[in-house]
Amino acid sequence: MSFDPASFPRGARHRAALELGFTQIPVLLVRGANPGKLLVVSANVHGDEYEGVRAIHETVAELEPAAMSGDLIAVPVANPPAFWNGTRTSPLDGANLARVFPGSPDGTPSEQIAWHLGHSVIAHADFYADLHSGGVKWRMPSMAGYDASDPRSKAGALAFGAPVVWGHPEVAPGRTVSFAKSRGIPFLYTEARGAGRIAADDLQMMKRGIRNLLRHLSILGGDLEQVPLELHLFGEGNVERGINSPARGFLMNAVDMFDRVSKGQLLGRLVDLFGETIVELRSPCDGIIGLRREFPVVEEGEPLFLIADETRG
Ligand SMILES: [Zn+2]
CATH class of the missing domain: 3.40.630.10 (Zn peptidases)
Structure with missing residues (x-):
């Protein structure tokens, strides 16, 4: 057709x-x-x-x-x-x-x-x-x-x-x-x-x-x-700058959209059903939060954050 x-x-x-x-x-x-x-x-x-x-x-x-x-x-x-x-x-x-x-x-x-x-x-x-x-x-x-x-x-x-x-x-x-x-x-x-x-x-x-x-x-x-x-x-097109969930869990965000973050900064925590931390999610680089997971129940491998660069245009 x-x-x-x-x-x-x-x-x-x-x-x-x-x-x-x-x-x-x-x-x-x-x-x-x-x-x-x-x-x-x-x-x-x-x-x-x-x-x-x-x-x-x-x-x-x-x-x-x-x-x-x-x-x-x-x-x-x-x-x-x-x-x-x-x-x-x-x-x-x-x-x-x-x-x-x-x-x-x-x-x-x-x-x-x-x-x-x-x-x-x-x-x-x-x-x-x-x-x-x-x-x-x-x-x-x-x-x-x-x-x-x-x-x-x-x-x-x-x-x-x-x-x-x-x-x-x-x-x-x-x-x-x-x-x-x-x-x-x-x-x-x-x-x-x-x-x-x-x-x-x-x-x-x-x-x-x-x-x-x-x-x-x-x-x-x-x-x-x-x-x-x-x-x-x-965006550098570098997948290292996106953070995918390493496990199933409940996400507790620590940053907001467009926040400027530095390398190593806490972005959020993934916790289990008892509230115990499974993993702390930290920024792999300096940049700006360009994507944030909102729905807090996450499966392993799902994108949680994307870090972008600001350009001069
Ligand atoms: Zn779409």
Whole structure:
């Protein structure tokens, strides 16, 4: 099955569905009255992240195709099995959809979703934005992340209008964005507070961001809606700077998001059901807390903290 946006009439909103047998992926298409670039936006690759779902639904309803030169393809729920299950991973195969790209047309359910999202949707993009958040278990900055090796990616992230931007020197494999990169498509991804909720300012950030990207690509006219950049982070791409849980336990955090920490500083304690310390978690380096585990019951191997660097931009 393929999806060809050019087969839909200009100057109108359309809907389509990628039929995979075990599920159906919703695709919203806003075709501008005039030709131009094509922005692809997706949300809910992880089934417990909801800010982008609502931002897409509201933005698609508000756009006026007659005023657009170019197109928006938006996938509000990229992972319907995980969405209906309320979980980050898929109940069908236990997979994290953001680790199985480029997928396979006849693989596991998540591999099939990845393959069709990549080849039928993302492949059409001149720019791609994947809307994530902290989900139920983590807190992330309200931010836009970019590929530091691609100036087009950085320019898009700065145009998006998030209070925090985060540059990455490497793009790990298996992601939606690594598929985009493999096709030479510039991208950004977002994060937000998450917690299974939709904070009003995060919703505004994502709606503003989609519109700003449409302006950045000249699909919409008008000036970017700018917000002050509060923090510009840079990640070394070094897994040593992330702290994964060495055991199952109950996490007692000792630091907050954006705290500046030094090497050896106590970040939190993992305790057993009697409250006895299993392990003290200490920072492996100096930096800024860029991810914090919020849901306190943790399994061995789950990410607890990520330490970022601040950059001069
Ligand atoms: Zn996510």
